[in-house]
Amino acid sequence: MKKNVTFADIAEYTGFSKTTISRYFNNPDSVTIENQEKIANALEVLGYKENKLARVMANGKTEIVGIIIPDLYMHYYSDILDHIISTYETYGYKFIVFAGNDDADTERRYINELLAYKTEGLIILSHTLSSKELSEYNIPIVTIEREDEYVCSVNTDNYTGGMQAADVLAKSGCDVLIHANSDFPESIPAYGRIVGFSEFCESNNFEHRIMIKDFGGNFEENLENIKKIFEEIEETYPEKKIGIFMPNDTHANILLNIIVKKYGTLPEKYKIIGFDNSPVSKEAVIPITTVGQQVDKIAEETMNLLLMQINERKKRRPKPLEAPVHKVLTPVLVRRETTN
């Protein structure tokens, strides 16, 4: 195990001090062009490899962000993760990734681990810890599409999304508008969808119905529960034209597949709209109309919000935010073939 080449070695080789070598990296212009070349040459000759951890010890900037995502099964999450990770090219921040959404203690362990590595900020998509608890960690945090009272967040305007969905189904000539979703508290942004959907229906006098159902945590459970929902719809409204707004594209796709398997196609009787505009919506047998989340913008705004907090902390006299900032992004309707 041969020793690493360090600034000390470069300094010795070139006759400069360690300080000058450091300056060569962090403020090159403060070193003579001539000497810059000498140093550059020495780096080549000695085969220097930088050690960012040592730098972290000295200046405290890890340029690492921690991210906790519920799972990678939901296409929406892998999509988000992909976009966030890709911001490396823009901001240079690296990401340590954890997955999990079950156990609060597990999640606390993840966070403590992340803090022990001095990550400069946290991006949280999982739902197990309250924003109150998160805020007490006293580190820059941005959450995405979850309860966010005490922390900064980026969310889609779910209320508008719900209205858009209802509107499309209405314009597709449906007699009854149905929204299936899980039972979650009003504090979660997605709750806005239910409200937006309902209000649209009520103020436009559409027969509508909210079906609250626990969809379960994996495909098998999803399938079973969505089958039940569909059976109930078939029985209840044999003569009507039905518009169904599913909680996300993954679930919309499952419903679509159930119907297509039964009828060989999507009958005129049914219109479907999903949420997220995740890849599965366009890859489905029949491309699914969806209320699209702007995942690229979400990733971008998340990093902006996070870096804003991070940079504020680096100031000599940082002012903590008076109140958490909640960025809300407008959903974009993506019309495809499951509606008119």
Place this chain on the structure above:
Amino acid sequence: MKKNVTFADIAEYTGFSKTTISRYFNNPDSVTIENQEKIANALEVLGYKENKLARVMANGKTEIVGIIIPDLYMHYYSDILDHIISTYETYGYKFIVFAGNDDADTERRYINELLAYKTEGLIILSHTLSSKELSEYNIPIVTIEREDEYVCSVNTDNYTGGMQAADVLAKSGCDVLIHANSDFPESIPAYGRIVGFSEFCESNNFEHRIMIKDFGGNFEENLENIKKIFEEIEETYPEKKIGIFMPNDTHANILLNIIVKKYGTLPEKYKIIGFDNSPVSKEAVIPITTVGQQVDKIAEETMNLLLMQINERKKRRPKPLEAPVHKVLTPVLVRRETTN
């Protein structure tokens, strides 16, 4: 910005030396039970938070692994990533994740960044850098399903997989067996599929055909190219029963959707088999038979292989591997509804 609590503070508060505090964490039994309690108490009172980076400076062990994945669009990759990340519970290693598969220089930057953070090992799924170049970084590496001559790797037995696929299609009563795949060099494990498939057909006298096609890098291109393939098949073999072996489940699903959209179901005339057993194969309109990769085992073996190398390095006199270890895992056929 109040200073962090350090061992020095704990030492001062308890009256012990920093060394004893360190021992409390790394070798508790070498400290009196009584004193352990004193220290534990001090940690509480002072609100100590560990700093693993400082520990890294002192002992060199980051417990971080870097991982470079081509993308998160292919379900197979998100699946693998999910399983690898989840090994945290078993091994305690954290993961810094990069995504990309395009540009060699970009990928070199990723690797250098990872090395600068002293990651203890690398897991590579992208294809842009040769294993020769990778091996020259002189750090523990495991690749998954890619060219691997000079580095350790975990691969699925693609040859057997190819034979299994052909066998299932044959037993499903197909007259012609077709395997569509991209044009890649023999050095890539997936090439074995083509060989296994062909050899099975030849030794059993099945009419067969390998269709080499560039599928493109996103869904739109995939769709377009797979449509062309299907059209060609429809024209060429109007009277025959066709078995089609697709390169992965994502592509098999696209083909299935094209057919179902045209016929309302999967006609008896066509049998389809995919590869990977990634989530999409069971979530498809008609659940897709597939040659399954054992993703859980792949993740496990990958970490085993990596940790073997990492631990060897920690020894006083590490012996470098004489030759890279290539772990090969048997694929498991998953029969579903697109074959008999």
Place this chain on the structure above:
DNA sequence: TTGTACGCGTTATCAA
């Protein structure tokens, strides 16, 4: 069982 002293590789401060 506990303590001393130094090292890990870089940056920040202050001085020249």
Place this chain on the structure above:
DNA sequence: TTGATAACGCGTACAA
């Protein structure tokens, strides 16, 4: 423009 020195927080011989 350059340098000397002290951090950063922890681990580890070696000594007691």
